[in-house]
Amino acid sequence: MNKEIIKIENLKRQFTMGSETVHALKGVSFDIQEGEFVTIMGSSGSGKSTMLNILGCLDQPSGGAYEIDGVKVKDLSRNELATIRNEKIGFIFQSYNLLPRTSAIENAELPLLYNSKVSTEERRERAINALKLVGLGERLNHTPAQLSGGQQQRVAIARALVNNPVLILADEATGNLDTRTSYEIMALFQELNSKGITIAFVTHEPDIAIFSNRTIVLKDGHIIKDQTHEKVQSAAAYLEKLPKEEH
C-alpha cells in the first residue's frame, strides 16, 4: 500500500534579477512515498531550499508538475496554497522562526489558529500533546528567550506536528545546533518517522544524512544522486556514544 506523498516531474525554477536569469532548478523529478525519511543534500547554492520551498507550497515552480498527497499544486490560488500548507505540511526552519515573547503553547498552536475547524480547547490540547511528544511537557509556558536552541527547535517541530501533516519539511533544521543537540533532534525525527510521518530533510552535513533512509543529492539544480540506504543509523545510539563531558 505504497502511497505517493510527493510526485514531481521535470521541476524547474528560475529567478530573474534584472537582466540575469538564475536557473536554481533545471528539471528535477522524483517521488517520495508515505513513511519515507528523505534527506536532500548538496553544496550551498545547489537549489535545496528552492526545491523545499516549492515542495512546501511556499513557492511556485516555473515549469514542470508537482503533486502533493494527490493534489496538483500548479495553478492553485494564493488562498488554496495557504490551505494546503495549513492542512498537509509542517515546516521547520534553520532559525526556528518562533514568535518572540510568546509561550511554547501559543507558538505550537499557531497553525491551528488558521484552521477554523479546530476549537480553542482542541487547539490547546493538541499543542500540549505535540509539545509533550517533542519532550517539552515541562516547558509549556516558556517563551523562546527562556529556551535553549535545541528546545526552541523542538517547539518548532511541535508546531510542525500540531496539524497532523502528511509531510514534514525541514530546511537545515540542525544547522544552528551543536552535534549533541543535532543528534537529539535527529533522534526525535527518527522517532516521528517510525510513527509513519513522512519527512524531507534538507542538510549539507553528510553525518546527518546517515540517519535517513534515502538521500537525494543536488548539484547546480540537477539531481546527481538518489540513493536508498540499506542500513539506517540510529541517532539515539550515536547520542549514547558521545563523550559525556561534552555537555
Added chain:
Amino acid sequence: MRILNLLKIAFKAIVLNKMRTLLTMLGIIIGVASVIAMLAIGEGSKESIRTTISAMGSNMVTIRPGADDKGPARGSGGDVQTLTLSDYNHIKEEATLLSYITPVVNGGGQVINGSNNWPSTIYGVNPDYLNIKVVGLQSGSMFTEAEVTSSAKVVLIGQTVVDNVFPSIDDPVGQMIRFNNIPFKVIGVLEEKGENTFGQDQDDVVIAPYTTVQKRILAIDYLNQIMASATSEDDAPEAVLQVTKILRTRHQLMATEEDDFTVRSMEELISTFSSTSEMLTVLLVAVASISLLIGGIGIMNIMYVSVKERTKEIGLRMAVGGKGSDILMQFLIEAILISITGGLLGVILGLGATIFIEKFLNWPTSVALYSIIISFAVCAITGIFFGWYPARKASALDPITALRYE
C-alpha cells in the same frame, strides 16, 4: 480565523509595545477629548442661553417699531415713532392669544438720593409687566392701574440701584429718590435676578407707570415697545401672527409693503443665539477633527512600522497557513484596537476636562451622549481608514520574501 483570536493577537501586539502604542494614541486621545469637551461647552452655553431666555419669560412676545433689523435688537426702538398707545389698545382688545400686555417706554438718567448718584434706565410700564417678565418683589408692592391713570410719581427699583443709591438702608420702600431731578416715591424692590447670559445686569432698573415716564420724563406720546405674554409657549408663534395682522391693518399697510414694526417671540430670539453658538461648535469640531486626522496619520505610521518589524512573523504566519485575508484582518484589527482604545481614553480625558471646566472655570457645560457615540464611531473609522493601507501591504507580502526578511 475567528475574530476572538484576531483580537487576542492584536491585543498582545499592543501590550508588547505599550509605550509606543500610547504615544501613537496621543493624537486620537487629544482629538476625542477636545471634541467631547468642546461640544460640552457648546451645548452648555446653548442650554444656559435657553435657560436665561426662559427666565426672561418664555411666552414673551415683543413688539418694536421699525422693520426687522435682524439680530437681537435691543434698547429703544430708536427714533422710530410708529408704535402708539392706540396700537397697544387695539392689540389688547383684539389679540385673543395674549394674556398680559404692557406698553414700554424707556430712557436713561441719573438716580439720586442725597449725595448718592447712579446712572440707570427707567422703564415705563403697566402692572402686567411683572407677569410678563416673570419677576417678583422683594418688598413693597406694584403700582396700581389707578396710579397709572393718575401718572403717579412712584417707582420700583432693582437691587443694583438699591445697593448704589441706598447703601446703608435695608429696605428703601417709602424712601424718596429723584430720577432726572423729578422726585419719586419708592414703593417696591424687585427680586434679584443677576446678570443674564449676555452680561447684562437685570437688577439695574427703575420701573414706573408708563404714563409718568411718557409725560414727566421723556415728554413723548409714542411707545418704544410693547411687551406681551402669549397664553402659552406653544401659542407664541400664533400670537406673533395675530399681532402682526392687527398692526398691519392698523397701520394700513398694503400687501406689498413691509411691516413697519417687528414682532418677536422668545423662540426666535433663542434660535438667533443658538445659531451663533452652533457656528462656534462647528468651528470647535473642525479643530478637533484636524487633531483626529493627525492621530490617524500617527496610527498609519505606527502600523507601517509594525508591519515592517514583523515581516518575518507575517512570513511565518503565511507559511503555517495564514491567508492574505487573515493577515489583513490581523493588522486592521490592531489598528482599530489602537484607535478605539485611544478613543476610550479620549472620552475619559474629555469628561475629566469637562468636569474641570465646569468646576474650576465655572463655564456651563453639558455632555451630549451623541458626542461620545460620534467620537467612538469616528475613531473606529479612523482606525480602518489609516490601518487599511499598511494591513493591505502586509497581506500582499510573498511568504518566502517575508520569511527571509532580516
